[in-house]
Amino acid sequence: MTPEQLLRHYDAASLWSGGCGLSMPEGYERALSVRELRIRRGEQPRGYKVGFTNRGIWPRYGVDAPIWGTVYDTTLSFCEDVGEVWLAGTCQPRLEPECVLGLAATPPARATLDDLRKCIAWIAPGFEIVQCHLPDWKFSASADTVADGGLHARLVVGRKVDASTLPADAAGFEAVLAGARVTLSRDAQKVDQGVGANVLDGPLHALLHFVNALRDCPGAPDLQAGDVVTTGTWTDAWPVLPGEFWRAEFSAPLPTLSIRFS
Structure with missing residues (x-):
């Protein structure tokens, strides 16, 4: 499937007839080509999503490693306590409660966890709205999810917490976030619970994995100050x-975040 064909599916929220038939490197090449097409028509990258960091859901989706994709100004929104998302234009949308990191600087080469901690300006609760253009969320291969924009549709970021209020060392910072918990409810009915350690042992570890994967991907733009x-x-x-x-x-240090769908 060409980048132009992929972008038409995103825009139309239409299903593919089958998998992309690509290897993982080819999937990222297609995704980066779609990124360029979106930039040419006026969309601006604002950061990245890292997906499938929760090993507990790998068997459900038939994957065995994390993926990543681009977040754009057209897919990103900020709020304080309650966000709102219009679901039109999304394909089989699902919701994920996450910890979002805001960067103050580009991480150095061969960054350690402590290096990454120094690059974080703020943390915030977030809802990523993920989507899938394959019927019933059934992938032929992990490369399908990469070519499918990393499954990203929307990202709502809640109230920011200044990183200066959290431990300055990586171990302390990660211990706080890894130990934090979340209770997810729909229309006041509890549907799920989770913990920060679910994402590759903590959000800072997920960021480290992503930074290394991004820099191993030919043609991928590096992280910049201001990225989410x-x-x-x-x-x-x-x-x-x-x-x-x-x-x-969420338990401390992340505040509660709500979202209304229309």
Whole structure:
């Protein structure tokens, strides 16, 4: 499938007839080509999503490693406590509660966890709305998910917490986030629970994995100051419909975030 064909599927929210038939490197090449097409028509990259960092859901989706994709100004929004998302233009959308990181600087070469900690300006709760253009979320191969924009549809970022209020060392910072919990509810009914350690042992570890994967990918642009990185779901991904109201009650240091779908 060509980049132009992929972009038409994204824009039309239409299903593919089958898998992309690509290897993982080819999948990223297609995704980066779609990124260029989106930039040419005026969209601006604002960071990245890291997906499938929650090993607990790998068997459900038939994957065995994390993936990543681009977040754009057209897919990113900020709020304080309650966000709203219009689901039109998404394909089989699902919701994921996540920890979002805001970068103050580009990480150095061969960055360690402590190096990455120094590059973080803020953290925030987030809802990533993921989507899939293959019927019933069934992938032929992991490369399908990469070519499919990393499954990214929307990202809602909640109230920011200044990183200066958190431990300055990587071990302390990660211990706080890895130990944090979330309770996810739909229309006041609890549907799932999770913990920060679910994402490759913690959001900072998820960021480290992503930085190394990004820099190993030919042609991939590096992280920049101001970029947002959403580090993966703490629970399973849950189907969403217009009219629903979802709430993620995170424990400290992340505040609660709610979202309304229309």
